[in-house]
Amino acid sequence: xxxxxxxxxxxxxxxxxxxxxxxxxxxxxxxxxxxxxxxxxxxxxxxxxxxxxxxxxxxxxxxxxxxxxxxxxxxxxxxxxxxxxxxxxxxxxxxxxxxxxxxxxxxxxxxxxxxxxxxxxxxxxxxxxxxxxxxxxxxxxxxxxxxxxxxxxxxxxxxxxxxxxxxxxxxxxxxxxxxxxxxxxxxxxxxxxxxxxxxxxxxxxxxxxxxxxxxxxxxxxxxxxxxxxxxxxxxxxxxxxxxxxxxxxxxxxxxxxxxxxxxxxxxxxxxxxxxxxxxxxxxxxxxxxxxxxxxxxxxxxxxxxxxxxxxxxxxxxxxxxxxxxxxxxxxxxxxxxxxxxxxxxxxxxxxxxxxxxxxxxxxxxxxxxxxxxxxxxxxxxxxxxxxxxxxxxxxxxxxxxxxxxxxxxxxxxxxxxxxxxxxxxxxxxxxxxxxxxxxxxxxxxxxxxxxxxxxxxxxxxxxxxxxxxxxxxxxxxxxxxxxxxxxxxxxxxxxxxxxxxxxxxxxxxxxxxxxxxxxxxxxx
Amino acid sequence: xxxxxxxxxxxxxxxxxxxxxxxxxxxxxxxxxxxxxxxxxxxxxxxxxxxxxxxxxxxxxxxxxxxxxxxxxxxxxxxxxxxxxxxxxxxxxxxxxxxxxxxxxxxxxxxxxxxxxxxxxxxxxxxx
Numbered sequence: 001x002x003x004x005x006x007x008x009x010x011x012x013x014x015x016x017x018x019x020x021x022x023x024x025x026x027x028x029x030x031x032x033x034x035x036x037x038x039x040x041x042x043x044x045x046x047x048x049x050x051x052x053x054x055x056x057x058x059x060x061x062x063x064x065x066x067x068x069x070x071x072x073x074x075x076x077x078x079x080x081x082x083x084x085x086x087x088x089x090x091x092x093x094x095x096x097x098x099x100x101x102x103x104x105x106x107x108x109x110x111x112x113x114x115x116x117x118x119x120x121x122x123x124x125x126x127x128x129x130x131x132x133x134x135x136x137x138x139x140x141x142x143x144x145x146x147x148x149x150x151x152x153x154x155x156x157x158x159x160x161x162x163x164x165x166x167x168x169x170x171x172x173x174x175x176x177x178x179x180x181x182x183x184x185x186x187x188x189x190x191x192x193x194x195x196x197x198x199x200x201x202x203x204x205x206x207x208x209x210x211x212x213x214x215x216x217x218x219x220x221x222x223x224x225x226x227x228x229x230x231x232x233x234x235x236x237x238x239x240x241x242x243x244x245x246x247x248x249x250x251x252x253x254x255x256x257x258x259x260x261x262x263x264x265x266x267x268x269x270x271x272x273x274x275x276x277x278x279x280x281x282x283x284x285x286x287x288x289x290x291x292x293x294x295x296x297x298x299x300x301x302x303x304x305x306x307x308x309x310x311x312x313x314x315x316x317x318x319x320x321x322x323x324x325x326x327x328x329x330x331x332x333x334x335x336x337x338x339x340x341x342x343x344x345x346x347x348x349x350x351x352x353x354x355x356x357x358x359x360x361x362x363x364x365x366x367x368x369x370x371x372x373x374x375x376x377x378x379x380x381x382x383x384x385x386x387x388x389x390x391x392x393x394x395x396x397x398x399x400x401x402x403x404x405x406x407x408x409x410x411x412x413x414x415x416x417x418x419x420x421x422x423x424x425x426x427x428x429x430x431x432x433x434x435x436x437x438x439x440x441x442x443x444x445x446x447x448x449x450x451x452x453x454x455x456x457x458x459x460x461x462x463x464x465x466x467x468x469x470x471x472x473x474x475x476x477x478x479x480x481x482x483x484x485x486x487x488x489x490x491x492x493x494x495x496x497x498x499x500x501x502x503x504x505x506x507x508x509x510x511x512x513x514x515x516x517x518x519x520x521x522x523x524x
Numbered sequence: 525x526x527x528x529x530x531x532x533x534x535x536x537x538x539x540x541x542x543x544x545x546x547x548x549x550x551x552x553x554x555x556x557x558x559x560x561x562x563x564x565x566x567x568x569x570x571x572x573x574x575x576x577x578x579x580x581x582x583x584x585x586x587x588x589x590x591x592x593x594x595x596x597x598x599x600x601x602x603x604x605x606x607x608x609x610x611x612x613x614x615x616x617x618x619x620x621x622x623x624x625x626x627x628x629x630x631x632x633x634x635x636x637x638x639x640x641x642x643x644x645x646x647x648x649x650x651x652x
């Protein structure tokens with residue numbers, strides 16, 4: 001049997017189709033087309049198994065890392081120093097879950113609220129709207145119960161003793177750790193065996209075509225390095241390619257509207273947000289302490305706390321929401337900044353990351369006396385922080401993305417204030433003192449040090465708003481003005497909160513899935 | 525009060541930092557007012573002196589031994605004949621109260637109570 005026919009035969013048994021081996025200009029039709037097979041796309045597809053609807057799941061890459069696929073993500077960066085774009089996302093089935101670290105925590109209620117000190121804050125949904133979906137997302141990510149009350153964990157393990165500070169000011173924000181679930185390996189078989197889920201690999205969407213009035217999407221064009229081009233038609237389309245690629249695809253689909261799709265108000269690509277992740281301060285204790293509640297042993301720890309600032313204090317000091325994680329100073333001082341070791345070269349990057357946190361410092365029996373305080377904080381929505389199209393095109397002819405990452409003075413002021421608050425609370429209980437790092441010491445200095453980094457968390461480029469002039473998608477993640485085009489994942493974030501985004505990405509996707517099911521007459 | 529009662533130097537900084545100070549302050553009595561007691565369990569003498577100097581630079585009106593002593597003992601209701609441990613206890617309470625009321629100063633990056641920043645300043649004046 002010739003390979004072409006053999007593969008075609010396999011494709012009819014398993015619902016996986018390699019788009020390189022089907023006839024050129026194939027027309028693929030379905031009820032729902034999901035563009036991108038990462039945490040969002042796969043979570044969406046899983047929800048639609050056995051619904052009696054034909055789902056087309058399009059993945060640009062295959063099942064493994066390939067340099068030429070990653071190259072499609074390459075793009076220029078300007079503004080604040082950033083990681084090489086082609087290294088920040090993985091372009092194969094499973095997406096960036098192929099190298100994520102498993103950090104999970106829900107956004108706080110305040111993250112969804114309108115905060116008058118943060119321009120463009122306020123989601124059209126609230127935390128209560130998300131809770132049922134967070135609980136469901138836990139299953140996808142192999143997490144424990146949907147429980148983030150620190151007292152729950154303190155009761156589970158009496159050795160998890162919190163710092164004796166006022167929880168009404170500085171609270172213990174809990175994180176749970178996914179194994180981390182690699183969506184590519186965990187869900188491949190389930191997806192492929194699902195009769196109604198048609199997974200197409202090597203199916204890079206390069207263009208979206210709307211109807212004459214640009215009020216609905218008719219079809220998308222897919223291409224691959226085998227020189228094949230196909231067309232996919234569906235009743236509904238979901239962009240699930242991550243925040244940079246979602247924006248890029250909308251902007252690049254500009255043959256019918258000069259500014260691209262969903263971009264009547266020049267909002268697509270704007271408000272790109274990252275979590276600023278940066279060494280910020282030191283905590284010195286009068287007596288050694290284990291502080292086990294706050295420690296992490298990668299691959300073993302299932303949950304831990306970081307120090308967060310209460311909603312009331314955030315409001316009082318008009319600061320952003322962020323947390324401080326603790327690492328014994330002796331260890332932390334040996335750890336380089338992520339921004340310095342996360343290089344474009346995959347082998348070098350993996351070597352650097354494998355060595356990270358393995359300095360072999362022996363823990364004293366009574367614990368440590370000094371700890372590094374490491375910040376993870378939201379950045380304020382900023383229209384100048386944005387994804388645009390570069391003039392250069394990738395190997396499939398799509399203009400490359402260009403990222404301008406820009407921070408504001410509010411971020412720096414917030415970090416400084418967070419540590420003043422923590423320092424104050426430690427002072428009140430005579431537990432220890434906090435020392436700010438040099439870059440935070442001058443309150444009039446708004447510059448950022450070279451080691452400032454992000455968490456590889458891309459958010460906000462198709463932000464959610466009920467007002468089409470303020471956002472790209474509505475509260476149901478539907479692109480304004482286009483009746484059958486949706487965005488899934490972190491591109492819909494209005495504000496970023498402090499937590500790593502994957503849990504919220506999956507939860508938002510499940511919420512979108514329920515909406516689409518209802519729209520299509522499917523029980524949820 | 526003996527010098528050994530004062531600065532507690534953390535184990536791994538002791539060797540590097542304690543010797544010059546001990547030799548410099550040998551047989552010298554240290555006023556309780558100039559001893560940031562809790563902070564001295566955390567920071568070494570060099571750090572305390574350097575914080576004191578920095579505080580004095582940004583608070584020139586307080587750059588005086590008598591002024592600092594007056595400010596440290598203000599509202600204490602302690603008789604002049606008070607012993608060091610009474611003064612120390614009063615100042616420790618004052619430090620705690622500073623934090624409670626937000627009376628803080630960030631000096632050389634350290635988030636301190638104003639009282640202990642002044643104690644550092646006085647220390648640096650007495651032992652410069």
